[in-house]
Amino acid sequence: MRYRFGHSRGRTPVETDTIKTYPSRTSLKELQVGEAAHIVDFFNPDEIARKIEAMGLRKGKKITVLQKLGRGILIKTNNSRIVITSDVAKNIEVK
Amino acid sequence: MRKSIKVAFAGNPNVGKTTLLNHAAKTNLKVGNWSGVTVEKREGFLSYKDYDIHFVDLPGIYTLEPLSEDEWIAYNFIMKENPDVVVDVIETTNAERDLLLTTELLEFERPMVVALNMTDEANKKGIEIDSSHTKELLEIPVVKTNGRNGDGIQELLDAIIETAEAHSTPKAVKYGDQIEEFLDKIGEQRRNGKIDKHTLLKLLTENDGRNGEKTKLEKFYKKDIISIIKDERYAFANGLYREILKKKKSTARDITDKIDKIVLHPILGFxxxxxxxxxxxxxxxxxxxxxxxxxxxxxxxxxxxxxxxxxxxxxxxxxxxxxxxxxxxxxxxxxxxxxxxxxxxxxxxxxxxxxxxxxxxxxxxxxxxxxxxxxxxxxxxxxxxxxxxxxxxxxxxxxxxxxxxxxxxxxxxxxxxxxxxxxxxxxxxxxxxxxxxxxxxxxxxxxxxxxxxxxxxxxxxxxxxxxxxxxxxxxxxxxxxxxxxxxxxxxxxxxxxxxxxxxxxxxxxxxxxxxxxxxxxxxxxxxxxxxxxxxxxxxxxxxxxxxxxxxxxxxxxxxxxxxxxxxxxxxxxxxxxxxxxxxxxxxxxxxxxxxxxxxxxxxxxxxxxxxxxxxxxxxxxxxxxxxxxxxxxxxxxxxxxxxxxxxxxxxxxxxxxxxxxxxxxxxxxxxxxxxxxxxxxxxxxxxxxx
Incomplete structure (x- = not known):
């Protein structure tokens, strides 16, 4: 049952000073363009998760969603920009 | 007698490995500003001082856990071909990310040189890496290079020769006390002397050890062995990054984001x-x-x-x-x-x-x-x-x-x-x-x-x-x-x-x-x-x-x-x-x-x-x-x-x-x-x- 999270929808973002945060477990897929959040965990720590971690999307890192096109999501972390598809994004928990 | 040295260029994708090699060996290998230009191993040769240097340019790889074919090529070369020196090319701007691969390469305990590439771009972003401190910490040569104009190539070549000659290996990577203790135990169980850390970690993941070391570790850390090792590596890379980073004020605005707003706009972009x-x-x-x-x-x-x-x-x-x-x-x-x-x-x-x-x-x-x-x-x-x-x-x-x-x-x-x-x-x-x-x-x-x-x-x-x-x-x-x-x-x-x-x-x-x-x-x-x-x-x-x-x-x-x-x-x-x-x-x-x-x-x-x-x-x-x-x-x-x-x-x-x-x-x-x-x-x- 551990991997069932991240599919929940419909929560409203809570505005803080700079970034929007979410009350409970949210996946990266749910972030809108321009929103920023921190990576908390990977719902499904498979080889793809390990690869994107190696690419710089690591626990605790702040990420910003720059653009969404179709199933592709462009995110920025530090100085790198990474495109992931929504089926990968839904496995990344953000806060 | 001329000596020959085999040098492999390893690093994350699009960090400028091929560009550096083109400078060093005067080759005209294909370069481009995107990940995955190099998908096969490419070679270059150089006679320098008393040495014949054989360069091998590898496809970019984020971690030594290959998924695609080009990543396998890089991985297999590093694992099996035993180059005399591995040059780990780091894009200074993204050093935090790149240091994971550096950590993994350090585990091999083989002669290695770090090239901090694209230092000019990093400076504009307000990132500077203290190369002499990095050298002290890792006990390997660390050279600042610039693929755009060829700065630092001479120093890089000298560092390669020096490392190959001395056969100097980096300081051993040290992970958490608990895991180190178990790794020592696994090492002792193997009779034939020195085993590098990479192999030890591999042994630890693949079988349980004579006294159930893997199980004990997983119990202690409350996570599976793959995650333990991964987290240890990240902890090491992060710690290293914090040590060697000298943050300065950023001087350049990020033009890429501005261009992307228009170029990747859902309608305009098309x-x-x-x-x-x-x-x-x-x-x-x-x-x-x-x-x-x-x-x-x-x-x-x-x-x-x-x-x-x-x-x-x-x-x-x-x-x-x-x-x-x-x-x-x-x-x-x-x-x-x-x-x-x-x-x-x-x-x-x-x-x-x-x-x-x-x-x-x-x-x-x-x-x-x-x-x-x-x-x-x-x-x-x-x-x-x-x-x-x-x-x-x-x-x-x-x-x-x-x-x-x-x-x-x-x-x-x-x-x-x-x-x-x-x-x-x-x-x-x-x-x-x-x-x-x-x-x-x-x-x-x-x-x-x-x-x-x-x-x-x-x-x-x-x-x-x-x-x-x-x-x-x-x-x-x-x-x-x-x-x-x-x-x-x-x-x-x-x-x-x-x-x-x-x-x-x-x-x-x-x-x-x-x-x-x-x-x-x-x-x-x-x-x-x-x-x-x-x-x-x-x-x-x-x-x-x-x-x-x-x-x-x-x-x-x-x-x-x-x-x-x-x-x-x-x-x-x-x-x-x-x-x-x-x-x-x-x-x-x-x-x-x-x-x-x-x-x-x-x-x-x-x-x-x-x-x-x-x-x-x-x-x-x-x-x-x-x-x-x-x-x-x-x-x-x-x-x-x-x-x-x-x-x-x-x-x-x-x-x-x-x-x-x-x-x-x-x-x-x-x-x-x-x-x-x-x-x-x-x-x-x-x-x-x-």
Whole structure:
């Protein structure tokens, strides 16, 4: 049952000073363009998760969603920009 | 005694490994501003001081856990080939990310040098790495380099030699106390002495250890062993990063984000893509056309009469004169005329690759691609296909899924390459009033057949769910003219090389067959005609009913442009030989003036909004006129379609066989012939009625 999270929808973002945060477990897929959040965990720590971690999307890192096109999501972390598809994004928990 | 050193360049993708190698070993290996330019191991050699250094450039890899084929190549080399020194290239701007691979490489406890590359870019972003502190911590040489201007290369070479000579290994990586204790225990259980940390960790993950070490560790950390090791590595890399980072004030604003707001805009981005493609073609044609006319003049009105004159003066036989004017000028010379077009289109493609725009096209197009069941990342090999199908097929190695890979590979040969453009530009201008529309339609037609092929394969052999994709977008970078010119030169050189070898050989063979048996009066009695006539029945339904064209198509299987050189050789005989008086000095003057005018016209063309070249009727040369008599508009169009779709290129078929197997390549070759014939047939039949 551990991997069932991240599919929940419909929560409203809570505005803080700079970034929007979410009350409970949210996946990266749910972030809108321009929103920023921190990576908390990977719902499904498979080889793809390990690869994107190696690419710089690591626990605790702040990420910003720059653009969404179709199933592709462009995110920025530090100085790198990474495109992931929504089926990968839904496995990344953000806060 | 000279010593030889084997050096491997390892690092994350797009950190500048190949650029550094090009500087160090004076190679001209292909570079670009995107991840995955290098997908096979490339080599360079350098004699430096008392050493022969053998460099190996590896595909970029984020972590030593390979998924795609290019990553496997890098991984296997590092694991098995035992290079004397590993150069870990780090993009300083992204050092935090890159240090994970550094940590993994350190685990091997083998001689290693760190190259902190792109320091200039990092400085602008406010990131500076304390190289001497890094050196102290890791006990290996750390060199700051700059691939843009070659700074630090000398120091890097010296560091490599020093490390190889001393066989100095880095300080051992130290992870958490608990895991270290268990690793020691595992090490003790192995009798034969020293084992590197990487192997120890591997032993720990693969089996439990004699006293259940793995289980104990997992119990202690409350997570599985893979996660334990991963987290330890990240902790080490992070700690290292914090130690060596000297953060400064950022001086540059991030221009990439600003450009992306427009270029990757969901609606605007699409129009910008179309505009970029239009400009690519417009400039390729308009800029090159005046220069092509000049080159043609240079060969036909200067070079050819000059050599003929000299040959006549030294009393060369009639036989040699005809060989020269037919096989050399008519065949090889004809193809060389197209060098300006080849150079310009490669120049434009290099700009596309060096700027960082190319992978963004993949992101933009994924919306449409994935509706067709195609992988967004597959867009990159397809785009490369417009430059040359051969490297495009190799580039499919970056795709992680075998099915995606084969799917993209079956589409690439339908992406029209410059060799085909050369043929199109010749025929379209000769037979149509609006050649731009014809050429553009041919390109689109190729793409359409590619998509249909993929769609058909998705419904039959390659069913299944579309896999996810992950791809890094590089920052925009101003293309360096020196590097762009180098890339163009490599392509032009290889084209000229082909002209001098393959195309020359084909022209000679065609010429010899045209004159066999010796002493024939009529060309149509020759061996060449005999062969051509034998296959004409297959081609008659698509409008090709002339042995001279069928014969040209046979050697064209080696490379498409040979169809032109062969036709040049065959038809040259029929060109009326009205030799004008040739005077050396005025001819030189005419060529120089002509060149000036051509350059001026080329530059001016850049400022006109429409495609100028293809609106005007070209000056008719003798060869054009005789070729024109063999075709109708309908048969010319069907001929172009046939050459567009049929994989008439030995190099493409060979590389396909290497990457996907002989069976795949041969089946595809047959398929492409059938589809080419069918489409050409329909177009010819419909075109003949209209």
């Amino acid at each position: 129009f910008i893509f179309l505009l970029a493609m239009f400009l690519l073609f417009k400039i390729s044609f308009d800029f090159s056309n005046p220069l092509m006319n000049w080159t043609e003049g240079l060969i036909n009105n200067f070079f050819s009469p000059l050599v003929s004159l000299l040959l006549t003066k030294i009393g060369a036989s009639e036989w040699l004169l005809s060989f020269f004017s037919e096989a050399i000028v008519g065949g090889v010379g004809f193809v060389i005329t197209f060098v300006p077009l080849i150079a310009t289109i490669y120049f434009m493609l290099a700009l596309l690759e060096m700027s960082g725009y190319m992978p963004r096209i993949a992101f933009l197009m994924d919306k449409f691609m994935h509706k067709l069941g195609l992988h967004g990342k597959g867009m990159i090999p397809l785009l490369l296909g417009f430059g040359c199908n051969v490297p495009a097929i190799i580039a499919t190695r970056t795709l992680e899924n075998k099915r995606d890979k084969l799917l993209v590979m079956a589409m690439i040969p339908f992406m029209s390459c410059p060799a085909r453009l050369v043929i199109f530009s010749f025929f379209a201008i000769l037979f149509f009033n609006n050649p731009a529309v014809i050429i553009f339609s041919l390109y689109l037609g190729g793409i359409l057949i590619g998509l249909l092929t993929a769609f058909f394969l998705r419904k039959t052999a390659f069913r299944g769910k579309l896999s996810h994709f992950v791809m890094e977008l590089p920052p925009y970078r101003m293309p360096r003219m020196r590097i762009v010119v180098k890339i163009v030169w490599v392509q032009v050189k290889s084209f000229l090389y082909r002209a001098g070898t393959l195309i020359f050989a084909a022209s000679v063979v065609v010429w010899v067959l045209l004159n066999t048996p010796p002493g024939i009066k009529n060309q149509s009695d020759s061996a060449a005609a005999y062969v051509g006539k034998a296959i004409t029945p297959i081609l008659r339904p698509i409008g090709i009913n002339d042995w001279r064209i069928s014969t040209s198509l046979i050697p064209a299987f080696l490379a498409r442009e040979i169809v032109l050189s062969s036709m040049g050789t065959i038809y040259s005989v029929n060109v009326p030989n009205n030799k004008p008086d040739f005077h050396f000095l005025p001819a030189i003057e005419e060529q120089v003036n002509g060149f000036g005018a051509a350059v001026k016209e080329s530059l001016l063309s850049l400022f006109s909004p429409s495609i100028k070249t293809l609106e005007t009727e070209n000056a008719d040369s003798g060869l054009r006129n005789v070729i024109r008599s063999s075709f109708t508009s309908a048969s010319a169009l069907s001929f172009m379609i046939f050459l567009l779709l049929y994989t008439s290129c030995l190099a493409t078929v060979a590389v396909m066989a290497r990457e996907a197997g002989k069976k795949f390549a041969l089946v595809f070759l047959g398929y492409s012939f059938v589809i080419a014939w069918v489409v050409a047939f329909v177009v010819y039949q419909v075109g003949s009625i209209l």
